[in-house]
Amino acid sequence: MSRGGYERLPMYASSDSSTTRMRSSAGHARNSPFSFTPPPTPRRAITRAHSPSRTRARGEWFIRPRTVFLVIKIVVPTIVLVVLLGMFTYEPHIELAFYQRKWIKEEIEHLEPLAGCFDSSRVSANYNLSEAAYGRTRTEVQAGMPLKMGLDCYDFAGTIQGDPSKRSSAPLAADDRTQYHTYWRNDLAPFGPRQEWMLKSFFATQDVSTTRLILWSNGDLGHNEILQNYLRRYPAAFALKIVDIPSLAQGTELQGSPLLKSKDAKAWVDGDLIRLLLLWNYGGVWVDMDSLLTRDLEPLLEHEFVTQWDCYDKVYQPFNGALMRFRQHSPYLCEAFHVMAISAPPRSGSTDWGSLLYFKLWRRLVAGGIPPFKVLPFCFSDGRSCRLDNRLPDPFTADDSKGRWTKGLGIEEGGGLDAALKKVFGVHLHNQWDKEFPSGGWVDRLLLKRFDKKLESRQSDDEL
Template sequence: MSEVGRDYSPLTTYESESDSAIDMHPYPPRDRPYYRTYRWPQRWPRWPRPRSCVKYTAPAIIVVLVLCYLTWEPHIEVTFYRRSWIRQEIVPITPLHGCFKLDQASPLYNVTERLYGPKSTEVHAGLPMRLGLDCYDFGATIRPLPFSSSADRPRTNYHTYWRTDLAPFGERQEYTLKSFFATQNPHSRLIMWSNGDLSTNALLASYVARYTDAFELRVANTRELSKGTPLENSPLLSSSDKIAWLDGDLIRLLVIWHDGGVWMDMDMLLTRDLSPLLEHEFVTQWDCYDKIYQALNGALMHFHKHSPYLCEAFHLMATSTTPRPSSTDWGAILYLRLWRRLVAEGIPPFKILPFCFSDARGCRKDNRLPDPFEPDPSDGYWTKGLTRAEDGGLDCKLAKVFAVHLHNQWEKSFPPGGWVERLLLHRYDKKLAGVPE
């Protein structure tokens, strides 16, 4: 309490007892609980350590996958297509060019007979035939034609193509020639096309000398071959790529248009005479799976000279967008687009051979041909019957199909004593040497 007359300094303050008591204590008061608020840092959930993943998670995933595989049969294939490309190239059905009209069709092609005439064989199964050995058994329903030795019977042209700038023609490519001359009837002629002169190749020259009327070498001139087609004088005739897909697909259509006959890729080994199939015009099924945009293949195909089917294909090529390099735009996709336009206008489409007739490797593991470049499988499924007298073996099935497609694996060799060497190559050599089986 302040007193009257008491000296004080200007710095002295006079406070009440209560005020002084409050100021004498630190803040906050000691007789009150002391609280401090902490803000804990935010933490993300901790991921398992890599060692824990390897120790526990990985084995668990493996067990689940094994159980799924034993319980279910997986069919997995992932392909991405641009929706804009589908809307532009696949969905629209443009009108045909009119090649099937009687007043526009080539006089070399009898539309009525070819499209609606009677046929003695059926080559279109209508099913993918993925189950068991159905495809091979269907091939057995196509019987060989009775042999005719008529001298005036026209020769059936077979065509193939080799790019001289990609690889030299050697012994591996010779197997295709051997397969042709060992399996096809005497009224067949093989024309080997190329983008350069192959007449100086000693191996090919020996075949020309031996098969004077049945083997011929030609250089493919696309501008000459395209005369009379919608592609005549088109800049598209110079299309090519590094793997011979575009120019190969173009050449196969042009040479059949020009001469008619069968096309077979150079990576084919023929196993059976194709004559029973040739009353039909056809392409082949790519494999036994349902590829919506790439279901068809031209590795083995047949059309008559100046066929309206090819005329319409050329029109579609000439009026569509430029093909993509190293694509099947002029192959599988072209055949699909043409097929849809034919049926849209009520024209019977070309036939589609079952996959195993030329490409029996393209199916399930339990019913496809064994890998030609691997030793024979040890499970005995295919190798239990290796003679025609035994039922169920690989040899029996090879007698029912028409070719084995090797898919351009030129850098690989056949294993010694393997099924290709034993059941095909050795027999070609014996047949060409005149040795009876």
């Protein structure tokens, strides 16, 4: 016994006698109702409790610094090397898109019947059904395949040539011309030199004796000096008009509908509505303001068409309306208004009245046994929207010396890019109004300077 009146137990058992004394004390403590002394922990148990194997069994894992060092030094560089080697050897094509199944079921898979706009009793006298929908045509604008390989799309565009016999020698009256429509919302931004390039491209490439460009707006643009110059120079080929949506909707299923007030800050929803209403009332061609025309559109005009969005074969958004053509009171547009009237209101900032609407209409037409409108291949007006190896270079960056066009096809005047631009019909710039065309870039050299030169030449001829 020690001086405290109790027996001091050793920390570790070192002999048989010590072990005997501990067991005796432990037994005494268990038998006593007034005292308790916990049994000592054997040395073996302590060692096992703190061993690595015991820790892992409890779910606690520790990564040694040496392991981390080996992963960073060997594994990560190996993975990067394999990926780079794979990119060099293979051409990956990856595109992810997520669509709600409910939306697909309601907006895509569900087909409502046509409204009967193609019934002979309902077709307008201004629309020649046999000529427009079922008549013989001189050109073919649908290739029947995606045209993703190389320059196939550009080469196919080059096969579409106009009929020289249709060219008119005498200027036509303003209302007898092919009407081209475009739209600018003056409450979003003023009309300036950047927007003027679309006008320049039109007057430099289209036949000003048989066509007329109408710039529509939601306000008066008559005070703009740039536009005043074009009004003076092309009095029969250019006009400014203000959009009156309720009046344009008269006689359609949207007449008096609250949907006519739909608009958004991007002018997407109201712009998509206006293009359909204008073509319904006047017929002709719609061209988005953010486009540059590169060639006379006359060879395309025997067809009614929209354009392909891009070359990626978007399942639910295959069509684009940046360039489109329909005749006055076209039954296609009549059916489009019917789809708009019975569908959910368009989402703000969406293409519900654009790409989605055209797709829904196309599916209803073929389900109803009606030949659908044509679909121009992507490069005809949107060559920027395709793969890296065959899309047009970025219009807003300096010429890339390492790109496909500069390395093998030639980006200089008379090169491969120049030849491609002469085959297609336009370049859609996708609302990038805040960007300027770099001086000396391909847009500046192969398009803008040529527009100016052509307009100067025409002005000289007019003065003579």
